[in-house]
Amino acid sequence: MPDRGPRGDRPRLREIFRAFLFVGAASFGGGVVAYQKILLTEKKPWFSVDEFKAMLAISQTMPGLNAVNIAVLAGDRLRGAVGALVAATALLLPGCLFVVGIGLLYLNDPGSAAATWFLVGVAAAATGLLASVTYRLAEGRLLRLNYAAIAVLTFALMSFSGLSLPEVLLIVAPIAIFLNRPGRAGETDAD
Amino acid sequence: MLIKLAGTFILLSVLAVGGGTAVLHEMQEVLLAEFGIGPDVFVKTYGIGQLAPGPNMTMVTLLGIQIAGAIGAVVAGLAFFVPSSVLCLCVGRIWSRIGETPWRRAVQNGFEPISIGLMGSGVYAVGKTALLGPITVALAILSFGLIMRGRANPMLVILGLGSLGGLLAYLLPLWR
Known part of the structure; x- marks a missing residue:
């Protein structure tokens, strides 16, 4: 099922681990996805830019962090489910170690x-x-009435109504998907 | 306790539409209600997460530690990252088999303003706790301005303003 990268053989698991470990350790201050794009399409010959954009689109549609989802999808395409596990683990490992290490130092000396x-x-x-x-x-899009209405409604329900996140999503998600259903105008903003 | 911890983060995992910031508000409220993690602890943990390399939501492991020790870190980390990843893996495979459909686009377009609204409430939730007075409000405005203006490295902005603000807040307690 996992298809190969555009060029070359399937990379070894160790190579996938090392590549994502580097992104996980080097991407400070957010912007992890940008690092991943450089890694997966330029430094390594694993994916074309179009393939990367397709993975990003799925990552943005699904719940979870975009960067983690991209690691999962890329790892799966390179080496199947094990590749996905290795890629996501490597991406998260440096941050987890940092947070736990600093956190323990701090918690032990809260004074x-x-x-x-x-x-x-x-x-x-x-x-x-x-x-x-x-x-x-949101820049530029808040001028579109549908977009702004859904964003403001979601913000207001979440911040001030006392409803929980699942309840808020049950209210706004059907409305938002209905307003954007296939065949409607306004779906031309594909990137 | 561990089961409740796992359940909490599994739910947050599959509800994180548009990324971690979208669930910050819910996370803060649930952790306070269920585990007694107060806003000040939450904000400091969030600050440590901001300093970490990679995705900032690795801070869930530190929240887990504070709730149930080392095992809590493992449980919170797995519960937050595994469910959404498995979901994405399965859906990614289905999608690569059936190809692009107009409905995926519809879902993505529909979720986009929702995640903006959720992120907004995440900013509001963190801001409500992190902004204590003139100094912290000025820091937030300054970092917003610096990053909006151009190519300032977000990490340097946070480190620089964090040190400056921390020093000022320490020296001028009344202005925090």
Whole structure:
């Protein structure tokens, strides 16, 4: 079932592990997907840009982190389910070790006021970062009435109604998919 | 406890439409209600996640530690990352067999504004806890501006502003 990359033989599991471990360790400050694109289409001859875009589209449709989903899809196409497991594990391993390591240091010495305030500063700056990422994603599209209405409705229900996430999704997902059903105008924004 | 922990993160995993930020709000509320993880602990853990390489949601392992120790890290990590990955693997295979359909596009287009709304509520949830006063609000505005303006490396912005803000907050407690 897993098809080969456009050129060459199927890479070995060890090679997949090393490649994704590098992305997991080197991609600081978000933007993991951009690193993956360079890795999978330029550094390694594993996928064409079109194939990568197709995997990204599926990753964005499915729940879960886009970067993890891309690792799963790429690993599966290169070496089947084991390849998917290896790719996703390698991608997450450096971050998990970092978080657990730093976290344990911090939890064992919570009296350190400097560390506490550094993290408060980081969280505050990250709020701005997160806001800009969200704004960038929505830029230009919020002018479309359907788009803006769904985004605002989702935001309001989630933030202020006290409904849980599953309840919010049960309300907004059918509406949103119906508004975007095949054959409707407005589905021309394919990337 | 471990089963409840697993259940919580499995649910968050399959509901993470558009990525981890989409479930931040729900995660914060559920962890407070079910496990007593307060907003201040949540925000500091989130800060550590921001500093980590790779996907920032690896912070779920640290949340797991604080709830149930080392085994909690393993359970939370597996519960958060495995279900959505298995789902994606299966659906990816089906899709590569049947090819692109207009309905996949419809689902993606429909989910896009939903994930924007969810991300917005994630920003709101983190901001409500992380922004304590003038200094932290200024930090958030500054980092928003720096990143919107151009090619500033997000990691350097966060590290730089985090250090600066942390120092100011430490020295000027009334202005935090």
